[in-house]
Amino acid sequence: MLKIRLQRVGRRNDPAFRAVVTQSTQGPKSGRNLEIVGHHHPGQKKTELDGERILHWVGKGAQLSDTLHNLLIDKGILSGKKRDSLPRKNSFKKEKEEAVPTAAAPLTEAPVTAPAPEAPAVPAEEVKA
16 A cells, blocks of 8 residues: 655754655655655755646545644645544543543541550569579
């Protein structure tokens, strides 16, 4: 299956991305891309996407990543609703729902017991006798 996704190519602390068409089984850093269809540099707020080539590959059955799909909607190349691109397990809604406290269980206090009486201290002189 073909995928159109972003591939990071920027320096450390200065991310830049390439929009590439690749096989879904290839890793993001393999370099085995079929075609480069655009660039995205969020730090400089520059995005260059070849809309004609992207639509060509989508017509051939390529799937778009969620982030790239949202970028294409922002640029006006695609129309429709944006997708949620957050990881499924770290969804903000789940964290907010888990933070809501449940009904508090009634607190039961353990009965307080009096300490056992200590044996009277016997002087050492009496013990020897």
